Amino acid sequence: MQVFLSSPRGFCAGVVRAIDVVDMCLRRYGPPVYVKHQIVHNPHVVSDLERRGAITVEDIEEVPEGSLVIFSAHGSPPDDFFKAKALNLTVIDAVCPLVTKVHNEAKKYHREGKKVLLVGHKGHQEVRGTMGQVEMTLVDDTAEAELTDWDSEEEVAVLTQTTLSVGDTAQAINAIKDKFPNAVVRNDICYATTNRQDAVYKMAGLVDIVLVIGAQNSSNCNRLREVGESLGVPAYLINGPEEISEEWLVGKNNVGITSGASTPEVLVESVIDSLSPEKVTMITGVEEDIMFNLPKQLR
């Protein structure tokens, strides 16, 4: 068996920054350090930080008064900041700067009097944070836009979740543009999402199966699996080697491996080890050299 390793894969700059924030707070302030929502969508990363004293909560009200709380990389609605203030919490926001950019765009277009549409997945943490910034309407990237009661002359601004499928989003945007020809459209899908999907497109022609390493609740991991499937290659999303089913590999000589933006490389290595391939071929992709500054409290 031969393994083809997609590149780029794994951690993006926003995830590195968010993990660094928790790591630095643990070292600087000592445990416990509260984290609102999983700092990034990967159970391996979360449990590693929890072993060192991070406590993940879903609701700000679970954080004891006066404590330090870190907000996750996905971004948070203003309500969470108000609640934190009421509890006298010190907030360090580990939101990815590329998500903040979407929040700022939403505020700008709202101020200009435009109706804001967000293409994204209902219930995802990033969507909750973005939807809280100003009044806006959510459009699923796979569904027909249900915008029938709006006038087609309406001034509309279209934003997107950062971790969507590039292909599906283009279709959703076309549907919106058909209805609102004057819509201002921002492409907010981030560089890491785009590069990882492009790399799977490149790899798909060489492999019989794609294994995406990452968590089930990771949006960008799910999109990588869908890209593989859309190209006719069986694709599976797994946390690690223990989730590989032997029957997937029957008759498969060329196994493609990639990982989402929140997946540590150690999990990719453990999957490769478990497959014991005769050869591992790295498919060269776009070089990424993006880095983000830490929040000002930690600089």
Ligand code: SF4
């Ligand atoms: S996937 Fe993109 S938006 Fe999300 S944390 Fe990484 S760089 Fe930021």
